[in-house]
Amino acid sequence: MTTTLSRTVEDQRQRFYRLLPDLLADDPRAVAVFAVVGLGHLDPAAVAPVRDRVIDVGIREQLLIGAAGGLALTGLRPIVHTFAPFLVERPFEQVKLDLGHQGVGAVLVSSGGSHDWPAGGETHMGRRDVALLDTLDGWTVHVPGHPDEAEALLRAALPGNDRVYLRLSAQSNAVARLATDGRMQVLRRGFGPTVIAVGPLADRVLEATADLDVTVLYATTVRPFDAATLRATLGEPDVVLVEPYLRDTSAAEVSRALRGTRHRVLGLGPGPAELRRYGTVDEHDAAHGLDVAGLRHAVTSFVRG
Structure with a gap:
């Protein structure tokens, strides 16, 4: 990697x-x-x-x-x-x-x-x-x-x-983190919850959690789900999923990976509600809480419990 x-x-x-x-x-x-x-x-x-x-x-x-x-x-x-x-x-x-x-x-x-x-x-x-x-x-x-x-x-x-x-998405992180083995990459290690950033949301997640004691994992392959890396790097058994598609899509995968461990999961991503104003990409991100401010608020609230 x-x-x-x-x-x-x-x-x-x-x-x-x-x-x-x-x-x-x-x-x-x-x-x-x-x-x-x-x-x-x-x-x-x-x-x-x-x-x-x-x-x-x-x-x-x-x-x-x-x-x-x-x-x-x-x-x-x-x-x-x-x-x-x-x-x-x-x-x-x-x-x-x-x-x-x-x-x-x-x-x-x-x-x-x-x-x-x-x-x-x-x-x-x-x-x-x-x-x-x-x-x-x-x-x-x-x-x-x-x-x-x-x-x-x-x-x-x-x-x-x-x-x-x-x-494929028109949105992108600033640099490539190349991996074709299906494993998640560890972008930051902490002792608190784990935040899984999927695809083009990695840079925003890193910025939103810059001063938080969390582990940040980066996934470009989401199926099969890399349960082994999640378990191996898990600090507190709390997981935040930040996905660029329907929120909570991978929540069941996390629960299967942590079966037998008491844990909490927060899913972030586009919601099921239709936003009927066309707007801009940035406005849609903000409406779904996927801008830096929205991610910061959601993750901080979850960490503080």
Whole structure:
């Protein structure tokens, strides 16, 4: 596990579009499946040599997943891309049956995070995605916090045949903390509660808890959940989850990890209520308590009990 010093010059989605033609060229099994969204961001010259392995099914999200399942049955490795609610929520039955029930894999790459594009409204907000995938078996879920992490996790996922969800966001931490082994990284050690920061929320968590006696863990892979690191670094048996998707999504994972230990869990993240004013990303973060001030207030109140 290492920390690079490279600063973000492009967001995760932009990195994915730039990287995709090279991934297809390097791996003859790889095939990209789109439902219109994202195709216009690919460099035509870069994608030309592999154009026969870039498939657009049109605005048909159920077909998007169904086609991926069929391609996987032939031995190919589908990379499937669109906004999070179109990739997981709308075609959920196909995700369940055409991939899971058939026992085949794909790499689902979403964009938009939970509210990265507020102007798109509720139709383009994907805060429920990880919670939905939790109802299915056999999914690996990555939530990178930096474009370098997104690239490393995508490259590591391609050689397999399993089911992988890579959740991309326009938000980012200042530096990459590269890890592809599924383990959480220890960003700070303390004697008090443990705060688990997921993906692009790590920098805010570190700032919000700067003077608190807490352990801060950083997760870019949330499924499978790294129970071993949580148990190994646990001080007081109190855990704060800071997730960029539906709050409390991983609360059950923490409870399973600490089964037999009396503990408290506080889940922070976007709530289930629909915020009907489009606003800005920062305003949505603040409304959900995910800005530094909101995180500070919630964690401090929890620590003081």
